Amino acid sequence: MPLTNAPSLRADAQKNRDRILAAAETVFLEKGASASLDDVARTAEVGIGTLYRRFPTREDLLAATYSARFLALAKASREEAGDLSPLSAMRAYLEELIRQTNFYRGLATSLETVLQIGTPGCLATTEEGMRLLDRAQQAGAVSSKVGFDDLICVATAISLATEREGPACTRIAHLVDIFINGIGQR
Numbered sequence: 001m002p003l004t005n006a007p008s009l010r011a012d013a014q015k016n017r018d019r020i021l022a023a024a025e026t027v028f029l030e031k032g033a034s035a036s037l038d039d040v041a042r043t044a045e046v047g048i049g050t051l052y053r054r055f056p057t058r059e060d061l062l063a064a065t066y067s068a069r070f071l072a073l074a075k076a077s078r079e080e081a082g083d084l085s086p087l088s089a090m091r092a093y094l095e096e097l098i099r100q101t102n103f104y105r106g107l108a109t110s111l112e113t114v115l116q117i118g119t120p121g122c123l124a125t126t127e128e129g130m131r132l133l134d135r136a137q138q139a140g141a142v143s144s145k146v147g148f149d150d151l152i153c154v155a156t157a158i159s160l161a162t163e164r165e166g167p168a169c170t171r172i173a174h175l176v177d178i179f180i181n182g183i184g185q186r
Contacts (some may be wrong), residue, residue: 019044032105063117070121074128087141101159108159
């Protein structure tokens with residue numbers, strides 16, 4: 001169920017939604033993306049049924065909680081991409097996506113599903129990644145056989161390999177370089 005076409009909520013429902021998102025941020029930061037949704041509901045001081053009415057799956061809640069971060073990622077990428085070569089722009093996007101994914105421990109295991117949820121941030125991040133990949137392919141810097149799902153697979157793998165070190169992990173750039181060097185045109 002896309003969250004972008006949601007009808008306007010009554011004031012009390014909007015308040016509950018906001019409380020759930022704030023609680024999810026707190027709980028996911030503390031316990032990771034696989035934290036109990038009961039903990040989220042308890043922290044938000046709402047019933048679990050209220051949480052599930054607003055966010056039917058864990059991925060829906062993660063996508064909604066992450067939407068602003070993903071919007072910022074897409075916006076920054078778009079602003080910086082013009083100053084970079086197509087391959088460098090794609091590399092920078094991928095590094096930042098991995099850093100953002102590592103913000104909540106364990107998010108990497110759901111990244112592909114989360115990006116398909118349809119929040120404004122998920123849509124913007126996906127569109128930007130696809131735009132940068134297409135740009136790099138048009139420039140002949142990346143094989144036409146590489147798809148956006150391949151980028152997400154690699155982002156997931158690198159995120160899982162580096163998540164214990166957090167978003168500031170210095171190995172992210174090195175691992176992205178290994179991948180980028182492997183997908184270039186020969």
